[in-house]
Amino acid sequence: MQAEIEKLIVKFLNRTISNEEEALLEKWLANPVNEHVFHDYVQVHYAISMDCIDDLRLEQSKDRLILPEIEKVRSLDHNVKPKGFSIKPYLKYAAVLLVVGGGILLLLSKANEMENPVEVVSESEVIIAPGTDRAILTLEDGSQINLENDSIYEADGVKASRAMITYNATKGKISSEVQYNYLTIPRGGQFYVELADGTKVWLNSESQLKYPKNFILGETRKVELVYGEAYFDVSPSTEHQGSRFKVVNEDREIEVLGTKFNVKAYKDDINALTTLEEGLVRLDVDDEEFVIKPGQQVDVNKLTHEASVKYVDVASEVAWKDGVFSFKGKPLKEIMKTLSRWYDVNVVFEDKSLETVRFNGVIRKDKKLEDVLGIMKSRKINTYRIENKTIILN
Template structure:
């Protein structure tokens, strides 16, 4: 299966597929071998969301296939009519309603007692949202959150992102700002050179409010996780872009990559999506190619390179948790940051259990735990902002 087909399947399931996507997907599925690949892919990558382990999973998958094949002629039939633009929205609503019904059937594989238990749980745990704290060069701090517009001498924020002004003049002194994302938060920043950065929960970025034209552009990921889409050096008189964090330096010319360097983890992961980056550490240098990931072990200072699925590694930026053979302990660490909770394993043997699948970051914590309860954990309890896994 090609990466293109995988992306279209994800887009269909997440309700963002276009008519062109449906053309490609429905024609691809016509081949029996591809239909088998489709079923295997959904069972492997969406087992968590859909509870595919249910005995009736084959029935649900067959139904999903039929709906995909039916959606294509619906699009084309309406497209040939002059009223297409007025009914297209209605067609999409119908298709998405079908998708919702399929999801409902899959979730209904859980027992009614489980559903009642989840609905009865009362807590103040909510999914993360766009929020951050901006620290200016004089040390003053400004809260950035939805509905709160902020203007500084160098930037403007609508509460969901902050954008810095481009500056072609050479500043007298380089001034730095910090953007700190708390647990339960995320934020987008556009630096003065046009570089775009998406910051995950519990992260902090240090950066100049303006870069010196022609000189190397330097920022520091103090901790946490960030996805960088770097403005090419060709637009900045050949100036390279460098990201410092803990024990490594990442140097790029113009590219897209992800760095994960949390304070409570002993490894730093750098994943390259596009372009080329050079990783420098005290133990040596490495060059990354697209779809490669470096892992710097902070304990013994070793640097290893491996091939990875970049879509899985950067899914958080698209509003998804994508887990592939991750331990329950690792998964709970990710969820704890996003939902700003503490997780306690009453049954320590569960920490090492492997989990696979995708979850929507906007789902409630009860929904996610209920899905896990159907396949992995025995039980759970929520007390205030603490989750106890049994």
């Protein structure tokens, strides 16, 4: 499946798809072969099927408002094939799943092959809100600007607000000295920046990017992901006199011509991951060079420097920048680490066996942590409690 089609499906399920994008998806689905591909993809990757809806413990749900909507979906006659495939019925499935537990898509445990259905539990008294757009911009003189709420900064070609930063460099400008800015995203934050060359960068929670305020015309455009996770949509080298774009992370260097890729290298992670969505990327690790294609991921062990290349579900890997966490066969320990960064909480596993339980599912990032934990609560995760900003699983 093409990466662009996967992206449209993810947007469709998250209900962020535009009318134009939906029309493209409908056109692709006009082919009966693609219709089957769509069915399989949705069911395998997102567990959206009538069987999964039946597995919800509706009788234990405290959210009675969603019951009529689920019954409407159940009443559809799925044995009658419509004239011309439409994604509208699937939109109804997505709508139902999106409102379960206050906006959480179905999250299923694969560890026990559906023996432990998902529970929807009532909201906890403790409310931990999701992260927001916020960052700290450090200018070349060392001064810092806190970007959150209604803060605005505009000076010398830089426009910054609570959600994004843009750099408007003068075309053809040649600088004899490169001046660097730092953009630091705290736990519970995310941010978007458009660099002076037009490259777009999305930064995840607990990340830091070092980048030039202006690039030197004709020379390699180099930025540094100091730590964390970032998605890059690189301005092509053809628009910059052949100047290539490089991302440095510790002792690793990623070189591109013009592409879309994701780099994940958190300080507390042993592995650094580079995932390519479009274009071509060359990754240098010590004296070893890797050239990866769209759909591939380079996994580098930061301790041993051993590296491997594999194919991954790119749409799932980069869904975070579109307001979604997508977990495909991920262990609970990894999932909770991701959630801890976004909700700025600590996580303790009293029952260590829970760390390796694997889940499939999609979670919208704009929901309270209690809703997320509620939908994950099953027989495998018997109980959890919240003490201050620490989540204890047992």
